Amino acid sequence: MLKPILLHICFLFLALNNYAQIVVEGVVKDKSNKEPLAFVNIISETGKSGVVTDIDGKFSIKLSTEECCLHLSYIGYESYTYPIDYNKNAQKIYLTQRPYQLEEVEIFPGVNPAHRIIKNVVTHRNENDPEKLDAFTYTSYDKMVVTIDADSLLLADTALLDSSTRQLRKFFEKSDLFLMETVTERKYMSPDLNQENVLATRVSGFKDPLIAFMISQIQSTSFYDELIQIAGKKYVNPISRGSTNKYFFLIEDTIYSKTGDSIFIISFRPNSRTNFEGLAGFLYINSYKWAVQNVKAQPPDDSTGIVIKIQQAYDLIDDHWFPVQLNTDIIFTNFKASAGQGEAYTLIGKGRSYIRDIDLDADLKKRDFGYHEVEVEEGAAKKKEEFWQAYRTDSLTERELETYRLIDSIGKEVNLDRMATIAQTVFSGKIPIGFIDIDLNQIAHYNGQEGFYLGLGIHTNDRISKKIKFGGFWGYGFKDKRAKYGGDISMMVHKRSESVIRIDGYYKAITSGSVVFFDDKLQAWSPDNFYQFFANRLNYTIGGELAYSFRLKPMRDFKWNVGLEIQEKQAYSDYYFARSDIDNGTPQNTFHFTNLQIGFRFAFREKVVETTKGQVSFGSKYPVVWFNYTQGISGLFNGSYDYTRFDLRVKGAKHFKYIGDFTFTLMAGIVIGEIPVSNLYFEPGAYHTFTIFAPNSFGTMLVNEFLSDRYISLFLTHNFGNFGLEYKWFHPEFLVVTNLSIGDLKNKDPHYNITYKTLNLGYYESGFIIRKLLDFNLIDLGAGILYRYGPNGFDEVPSNFAYKFSIFYGF
Numbered sequence: 059m060l061k062p063i064l065l066h067i068c069f070l071f072l073a074l075n076n077y078a079q080i081v082v083e084g085v086v087k088d089k090s091n092k093e094p095l096a097f098v099n100i101i102s103e104t105g106k107s108g109v110v111t112d113i114d115g116k117f118s119i120k121l122s123t124e125e126c127c128l129h130l131s132y133i134g135y136e137s138y139t140y141p142i143d144y145n146k147n148a149q150k151i152y153l154t155q156r157p158y159q160l161e162e163v164e165i166f167p168g169v170n171p172a173h174r175i176i177k178n179v180v181t182h183r184n185e186n187d188p189e190k191l192d193a194f195t196y197t198s199y200d201k202m203v204v205t206i207d208a209d210s211l212l213l214a215d216t217a218l219l220d221s222s223t224r225q226l227r228k229f230f231e232k233s234d235l236f237l238m239e240t241v242t243e244r245k246y247m248s249p250d251l252n253q254e255n256v257l258a259t260r261v262s263g264f265k266d267p268l269i270a271f272m273i274s275q276i277q278s279t280s281f282y283d284e285l286i287q288i289a290g291k292k293y294v295n296p297i298s299r300g301s302t303n304k305y306f307f308l309i310e311d312t313i314y315s316k317t318g319d320s321i322f323i324i325s326f327r328p329n330s331r332t333n334f335e336g337l338a339g340f341l342y343i344n345s346y347k348w349a350v351q352n353v354k355a356q357p358p359d360d361s362t363g364i365v366i367k368i369q370q371a372y373d374l375i376d377d378h379w380f381p382v383q384l385n386t387d388i389i390f391t392n393f394k395a396s397a398g399q400g401e402a403y404t405l406i407g408k409g410r411s412y413i414r415d416i417d418l419d420a421d422l423k424k425r426d427f428g429y430h431e432v433e434v435e436e437g438a439a440k441k442k443e444e445f446w447q448a449y450r451t452d453s454l455t456e457r458e459l460e461t462y463r464l465i466d467s468i469g470k471e472v473n474l475d476r477m478a479t480i481a482q483t484v485f486s487g488k489i490p491i492g493f494i495d496i497d498l499n500q501i502a503h504y505n506g507q508e509g510f511y512l513g514l515g516i517h518t519n520d521r522i523s524k525k526i527k528f529g530g531f532w533g534y535g536f537k538d539k540r541a542k543y544g545g546d547i548s549m550m551v552h553k554r555s556e557s558v559i560r561i562d563g564y565y566k567a568i569t570s571g572s573v574v575f576f577d578d579k580l581q582a583w584s585p586d587n588f589y590q591f592f593a594n595r596l597n598y599t600i601g602g603e604l605a606y607s608f609r610l611k612p613m614r615d616f617k618w619n620v621g622l623e624i625q626e627k628q629a630y631s632d633y634y635f636a637r638s639d640i641d642n643g644t645p646q647n648t649f650h651f652t653n654l655q656i657g658f659r660f661a662f663r664e665k666v667v668e669t670t671k672g673q674v675s676f677g678s679k680y681p682v683v684w685f686n687y688t689q690g691i692s693g694l695f696n697g698s699y700d701y702t703r704f705d706l707r708v709k710g711a712k713h714f715k716y717i718g719d720f721t722f723t724l725m726a727g728i729v730i731g732e733i734p735v736s737n738l739y740f741e742p743g744a745y746h747t748f749t750i751f752a753p754n755s756f757g758t759m760l761v762n763e764f765l766s767d768r769y770i771s772l773f774l775t776h777n778f779g780n781f782g783l784e785y786k787w788f789h790p791e792f793l794v795v796t797n798l799s800i801g802d803l804k805n806k807d808p809h810y811n812i813t814y815k816t817l818n819l820g821y822y823e824s825g826f827i828i829r830k831l832l833d834f835n836l837i838d839l840g841a842g843i844l845y846r847y848g849p850n851g852f853d854e855v856p857s858n859f860a861y862k863f864s865i866f867y868g869f
């Protein structure tokens with residue numbers, strides 16, 4: 059009986075002992091800019107207690123007795139002994155920067171001791187990578203503040219400022235420029251099945267934000283990927299395979315965790331005389347499981363005009379290291395705010411993401427995931443303050459409350475929601491005017507048959523109906539002197555599954571032998587469509603289609619389309635088609651098609667973000683597949699041809715560490731049955747001695763040179779980067795290009811008055827393009843050469859060369 063009593067007494071003394079401990083809390087900041095300092099090492103005077111500041115510079119240290127001071131050390135700052143003020147609930151400690159730079163260090167024969175630690179981290183990378191877990195869920199609260207670096211402005215003597223600058227100072231004394239908050243639930247199931255459900259979103263100045271902001275859109279959530287993504291750009295991870303050959307590592311300090319494990323503070327940066335997309339910063343490596351506990355990193359080059367610094371903090375949860383906070387600081391060095399002729403101030407952004415409610419043993423099934431990777435809950439922009447308070451780590455400051463109040467009032471006055479809707483519409487290729495949208499892609503295009511084409515396309519927008527849209531187009535070709543026109547109506551059946559029924563009718567010119575998939579959008583001035591400039595064999599077509607496109611939740615990576623198409627095509631020039639079983643072999647120059655079509659687009663783990671106005675794709679890291687099955691039906695709606703056609707397109711890209719980006723496009727198709735040339739395959743030739751480079755076409759092939767009813771084409775490009783050659787607008791990137799194709803025409807007899815070759819011996823061309831000989835950020839210009847070789851090469855060597863200039867866009 060005594061043992062339980064004694065045990066309870068022991069527990070009581072232990073509790074009283076813990077209760078008697080003194081807790082000192084506070085925050086550590088930079089003395090000059092007052093920014094919080096993450097991961098500062100703090101040790102008590104006796105050395106019996108020690109902590110590291112969190113990612114917001116906050117700390118809480120337990121002392122057994124009152125001690126006079128705390129000893130602080132931090133890389134790049136002067137060591138400091140801080141006298142504790144026990145009259146304060148929260149200590150405010152400021153550290154002074156000392157001149158600090160990672161200099162080249164000479165390593166004498168032997169092993170860099172940091173390499174052993176880094177190699178241990180790489181060895182245990184899969185064990186510690188959160189995305190190698192079977193499943194997990196968590197909730198995150200994200201906040202981004204956009205303001206200006208206004209220290210000098212706020213410290214200036216107001217008597218020396220002009221009136222405009224005084225107004226600017228008055229604004230930034232109480233408010234920031236912008237404030238955004240988001241609460242998100244994330245679900246993850248291996249491998250790569252991910253969904254982020256936005257529960258709440260708020261953006262200053264907007265009642266209905268177009269898109270929810272999330273820190274995960276700027277930086278990789280896990281620091282264990284081979285490539286770390288920051289603002290859409292990929293950098294070689296310092297803890298990836300082979301990194302010790304490319305990075306310089308230096309052990310800066312060693313501290314100890316509460317459990318006695320060593321924490322190695324290691325600086326890293328790309329080795330001098332190396333050229334690759336790398337990072338610079340500090341790793342805090344915990345010897346327990348050799349895991350990343352904290353990391354600070356940024357690209358060493360800010361030539362883009364944007365400097366991005368990231369920080370990540372990990373905690374041990376259920377014996378697995380997991381991220382609990384992400385910080386992103388953005389400095390827009392090329393964007394300045396000024397008033398009048400006064401000093402210009404740099405625009406800066408401060409993003410914070412706090413992760414909570416972490417479940418590393420989540421019982422998830424595929425049916426638990428929605429249609430898109432990012433979905434926004436109904437009413438997410440209208441959450442009450444009580445909801446936000448439950449997720450914020452701290453209440454909003456007076457400054458943040460004033461930012462909402464002031465910017466919201468400005469947003470209401472100038473109607474920022476309307477301006478944002480207009481901007482999104484323009485980015486999608488439309489200009490909204492009242493209740494209609496003007497389609498920019500219908501305004502102008504060019505090809506060899508129509509010449510320069512001018513037109514107008516309009517559709518109704520949400521101001522008439524969010525579910526039903528109708529519109530049309532009209533245009534005129536100045537070379538063929540013909541007008542083209544059409545109309546369509548569509549109905550949104552279900553927004554989240556992208557279920558749409560569409561009916562259209564038209565009279566237009568369609569390129570002979572071309573391949574179009576159901577979700578291809580007309581973008582005449584996109585580099586991927588430059589080959590259309592060379593098209594000179596088009597069929598004037600009267601037609602229409604009834605189609606239904608949709609997604610299915612269990613197969614969200616697929617987008618499906620089912621349609622019935624009716625077309626009447628006019629033959630090009632004096633070509634005619636004759637088949638004994640059609641009109642007793644009478645020559646035909648008008649072709650009637652009735653086609654049943656079933657197709658899909660498959661993008662494995664595509665990141666589709668749902669906005670209040672629709673869906674936006676940020677692509678997939680896997681190849682994207684398009685497939686279309688067409689069945690011609692004779693006798694239905696005047697159709698003349700029974701045939702079967704299969705079309706396939708696969709596009710992919712892969713970044714290889716240190717050697718650049720590889721892209722490929724595979725095109726293949728087969729027609730089973732005898733049909734006119736208009737619906738067979740002409741390889742996309744784009745040859746002139748000197749002309750524009752058209753990706754995914756054959757730059758040395760004559761237009762309409764090869765005709766097939768079955769073919770496979772492969773377009774390969776590798777971008778080796780710029781090898782460090784940069785000067786002002788000169789940022790050359792070296793692209794190696796190889797294109798090849800093989801095919802055949804099984805049924806040659808029905809075709810008359812047409813000259814062509816077949817691809818049964820194959821077609822081959824290779825060359826190079828140098829991009830960014832002139833780089834203006836939004837557009838870059840280059841030049842290159844392609845060479846035709848193999849069985850279809852010309853006998854005269856100079857005839858095999860094609861000289862190109864290139865145009866690419868930076869958006």
